[in-house]
Amino acid sequence: MNTSESTARPADIDEVVDWLIERVAEYREIPAADVDPEVPLAELGLDSVYVLSLCGDVEDHYGLVVEPTVAWDHPTIDALAKHLHAELTGGAS
């Protein structure tokens, strides 16, 4: 697939948070407003296996190849966004 179309650079962490909220809302088919970024993803209905799928979205959208277990190590949207943002901007997480 076309990489220029599929990679995006987030301006700040909030942008990554919003993007992740949309993904989870889409997966669970629930309104984005119901997705709390501070709650563990498992409690949002993404169990330990499904949550691994998020790495595919990250790769597609940001062009960033991450270990699927990234969502196990950063189990809330806030934590995951912080980590991804750092990876994308070259900072330490």
Add this chain to the structure above:
Amino acid sequence: MNPAATDHATNAAADNVTDTAADAATDTVSTPADAAEDLERRLGPVDPADAHVRDLADEREEFPQADVDALDGIGLARHYVPVEHGGLLRDYPSTAAMIRAVAGRDLTMAIAHGKTFLGAVSVWVAGSGEQAARVAGLVSAGVPVSWGLTERGHGSDLVAGEVTAYPDGDRVRLDGEKWLINNATRGGLVTVLARSDPAGGPRGFDLYLVDRRTAGDSYRPLPKVRTLGIRGADISGFTLDGVLLDPDADRVGAPGSGLETVMRSLQLTRTLCATLSLGAADHGLAEAAHFAADRRLYGRPLLDLPAAGRTLAECYADHLLHEAFATLATRAIHTLPGELGILAPAVKYLVPVGTEQLLARLRRLLGARAWLRDVRGTEVSPGVGVFQKIERDHRIVSLFDGNTVVNLNSLVSQFPLLGRAHRRPRPAEAGLYRAADLGAPLPPADPSRLRLMPTRGAGLLHDLPAAAAQLAELAAENGRLTPIAESARSLAERTGELLEDVAEQPIVPPDVPAHAFDLARRLTWALAGAAAVRLWLDSHSHVSRTALGPESLWTDGRWLHAALDRVHTRLVAGHRPTADEERALEETYAALTGELLRQTAGHRFPSLLHTRRAEAL
């Protein structure tokens, strides 16, 4: 208390192992068939008297010690240890071929011995160099290693496990019970999955190496469990009562990595489990082929009755399809490790379940003979006595190391990725074509490249339309390929529709609807069909040139023709070929029957590739 097996291994078997190492260094085992023939040669022809002894031991539920000693005597366990750790496991297909040959003799023997690979694999996947050296030494010396995942209260749901590993001073203390564990009583070493965080979760488990020699009485084996099949196997369990371990030296992988390591390891073991089914089917098909050729009914061989002949041919076609799928997946361990997350559960579902179905059909073909238990008592005809044992023993394969539902569920959990990948397909990776090309050398396996999720979906599925087009091009030059190209085109179309359905599935773990399981089931058949197409396309010229396999199967895509027919019957309820298709299929199935009889009579494995049994060597 030293387990007897450990004593035995360190004394008696050690000499044999040294001999074998020397032998192996001079042998240049180049293909999986060579590896299997090498093992056959060392084990020698099957003695009918052994089968009788085995049957009686099975009846008494005795551990097949003599069989296992024979395997230790030829140093088979060294093929469970990767070369980088001093063993002989250079390529997974060769080790798989050896286990298949053992399984073709007796499944109890294969499972009792092969389980050590499962016990040790986590260390190859995530252990330190020191741990690998330690475990490699024990495995090579013939010490059985077992794998403790399951608990009485928790089967498939590993994150519910209650065995704990909590800090105790500068040690870690293990407590709890594992149950339904193979070789738990005989084993000298056990890898144990234990909860390290009371809250659990995917990072709340660690994997520990428990050595019986140091654990002493704090490791207590549970009584043997009586089972339907593999009756002699040591199926028991153990309690850990304050086993104290070194949190660093005995923990496999980083803290919290236990579940991840198990999931990676399962990608290897689930792929390799298929070889147990292939071995069972090798055995069952040979019995059935002998019977159908010898048994006379209405003045002719049973085989000449059209329905009986077709049943046998279709079972053989199923077997070849299983072999093709398992072969590609096993090679993918080396060439396409990132996609094993989808291939392994698909193979572990399809091959054992497909083999159960083919054994059930062969059982009906054998009739009363498959119902009798005496192996030698009545000496009526082939299949008598043995067949019921093959079928009974094989039932375990679809159950352990992730049962049927678990494997389908694992595929369901990948639906979001597969759906997305289908809508934005990328070119398949070179590793796919290398996996399908039996002439291509395999790069060393690197377990660190196994990924828990195949982010880009399954290359096999995305490649299918192109593969079908490639077959159509070949068919333009060779008309005999036309029905096969047509069948592949229809497979590509059906797979496309299936992936559309897959992409529409809502995510509702763990309340997966029955419909999603059916989609996953069909997905495995689509994958197997795609694997068969790819394997034939990329290997047929090499196989013909080097005479690796029977011409009668590989010429004009014959085995592929039958294999795809078998796939369509699983993809579409009530699938029936058109009259034209049926005419072409009839010819193909007749050619397959001929080859099955040739292979059986010539003491070869029923296989896509020439592999001789000891009797022919």
